[in-house]
Amino acid sequence: MVSPNVALTTDAYVPILKSKRAELDAIGGCTNDRLVPLLEVIEPVGAAAAISRVWQGPNQIWVQALNAEGQDDSDFAPVVDDLFAALRHEAVTSVPVITATEEPLTLGVVASVIRTDGRGVVIRLDVEDLIDEAINMATDVESTVASLGLARSEVDIVVDAGLLSGSVAIQAAVAGQAVHALPALNDWRSVVVAFSAFPSAIGDVAPRESVTAIARADASAFMTVRPGIGRPVVFADYAIGVPTYGGAPFTPIPNMRYTSGTDWFIHRAKERKAPSPQYRALASGIVSAPYYSGASFSIADQQISDIADGSAGPGNATTHLRIGMSRHIHVVLERLATLGEP
Numbered sequence: 001m002v003s004p005n006v007a008l009t010t011d012a013y014v015p016i017l018k019s020k021r022a023e024l025d026a027i028g029g030c031t032n033d034r035l036v037p038l039l040e041v042i043e044p045v046g047a048a049a050a051i052s053r054v055w056q057g058p059n060q061i062w063v064q065a066l067n068a069e070g071q072d073d074s075d076f077a078p079v080v081d082d083l084f085a086a087l088r089h090e091a092v093t094s095v096p097v098i099t100a101t102e103e104p105l106t107l108g109v110v111a112s113v114i115r116t117d118g119r120g121v122v123i124r125l126d127v128e129d130l131i132d133e134a135i136n137m138a139t140d141v142e143s144t145v146a147s148l149g150l151a152r153s154e155v156d157i158v159v160d161a162g163l164l165s166g167s168v169a170i171q172a173a174v175a176g177q178a179v180h181a182l183p184a185l186n187d188w189r190s191v192v193v194a195f196s197a198f199p200s201a202i203g204d205v206a207p208r209e210s211v212t213a214i215a216r217a218d219a220s221a222f223m224t225v226r227p228g229i230g231r232p233v234v235f236a237d238y239a240i241g242v243p244t245y246g247g248a249p250f251t252p253i254p255n256m257r258y259t260s261g262t263d264w265f266i267h268r269a270k271e272r273k274a275p276s277p278q279y280r281a282l283a284s285g286i287v288s289a290p291y292y293s294g295a296s297f298s299i300a301d302q303q304i305s306d307i308a309d310g311s312a313g314p315g316n317a318t319t320h321l322r323i324g325m326s327r328h329i330h331v332v333l334e335r336l337a338t339l340g341e342p
Contacts (some may be wrong), residue, residue: 002036004060004095004119007232008156008190011336014038014062014236015329016162016194016243019047022318023241026325028054029299032333038062038097038122038158038236042245044079048086056091062122062156063087064097068245073103080106084113097122097158100140111148120154120189127161127178138183152187158236161221162196162243168217171195172224179229186231193229194236195221196243198264202255206266211285213263219332219342220262235342239328240264240321252317254278256304257324259331260291276314283308297334300327 002012012034017023019039027037037055041047044065055061065080080096087094096110100123114121123144129137145155159182161175175193179185195218199205206212218237226233240257254269256279267285269278286292287308295305300323306312315323332342 002033002059004093005154005189008036008192008234009034010232010234010340011333012036012234013329013332013336013342014158014192014194014234015239015332016040016160016236017239017325018042018241018245019051021050022321023239023325024050024054025322026239026329029326030329030333032330033059034333034336035329036060036062038064038124040064040066041083042066042068044083047083048090048092051087051094052090052092058093060093060095060119062097063094064122064124073105076103077105077109081109081112084109084117088117093119095119095122095156097124098144099124100137100144102144107144107147114148114150120150120156121148122156122158124158124160125178125182127159127164127175130159130178130181131174138181142183152184153189155188156190156192157182157188158192158194160194160236160243162194162238164195168220168224171217171221175221176225176228179225179233185229190234191229191231192234192236193222193225194238195219196238197221198238198240198242198257200242200244202252202257202266202268206255206268208253208268209270210266210268211289212266212268214266215263216259216342223341235332235336237332237342240324251275254282254317254320256282256286256320257328258286258289258291258304259324259328261331261335263291264328265289265291275316279314279316279320280307280310283314298327298330300324300330 197218256267258265267282295302
């Protein structure tokens with residue numbers, strides 16, 4: 001069990017996810033107690049009920065309300081208050097996630113949530129801000145912690161390198177510099193380092209009617225930076241998603257995303273029309289591939305097998321995003337537990 005107010009162990013995993021149906025269903029199908037999702041909420045109305053449908057009980061979940069519409073502080077602060085009140089009502093063990101530069105009213109609401117729930121806070125920081133000499137992020141962090149009335153031991157830090165580009169070595173070097181820019185590095189409850197490597201547009205990297213392998217560079221970057229940090233750190237990623245937002249302008253060509261130890265395999269079909277038989281063919285291709293783990297490995301693998309043999313419906317784009325997310329989460333947790341690496 002990943003209980004609140006306890007430092008995360010190095011076999012814990014923090015996937016950063018959008019609070020949409022596919023992502024929520026993916027975490028709802030995972031019973032591993034080392035999973036600590038970080039959910040981004042941009043549509044707070046109804047979010048607590050949707051989260052509670054898949055996540056209740058003592059295991060903690062980190063929740064960040066994003067002010068995507070740029071509301072004034074006086075308008076956004078009550079939204080944050082209502083969200084965490086609803087999560088509390090739904091018996092969700094949530095921990096608020098904030099930045100180090102929240103507006104005063106919003107920060108006051110978060111302080112009230114912390115006093116009520118008693119689980120501390122998560123502060124999420126972009127690596128670019130931590131290494132920017134024009135931004136004194138260390139002071140902002142310390143000021144935020146003081147305003148919340150917390151000790152560092154009640155705060156988890158997420159160092160987010162999700163928007164970095166470049167080679168594994170470059171990303172690891174920048175992330176390492178950012179981590180070491182944190183004040184009092186060893187005093188925080190947990191330090192989490194997040195990377196992202198899944199492509200933002202599958203069509204840019206995977207031709208039609210193909211199987212394309214893409215290296216899990218986010219996991220490699222984490223393994224590269226970890227030895228030089230000097231304290232336990234926890235892995236985070238964006239799973240088979242990306243840090244940015246933007247809806248697809250049309251129904252995608254059927255594809256299935258399958259995570260292995262070091263790569264993602266993207267199985268992509270030919271065209272948008274007649275998706276159902278194409279999804280069955282894609283599932284059959286995965287089941288017959290040497291990297292398929294077998295139906296018993298995870299609920300996602302069982303679902304892929306069922307689609308391939310016709311014992312389940314072919315699904316749609318949302319179905320296969322959920323399956324791909326679920327498979328990815330299970331792979332990362334299994335590798336952390338058995339190999340000590342994501």
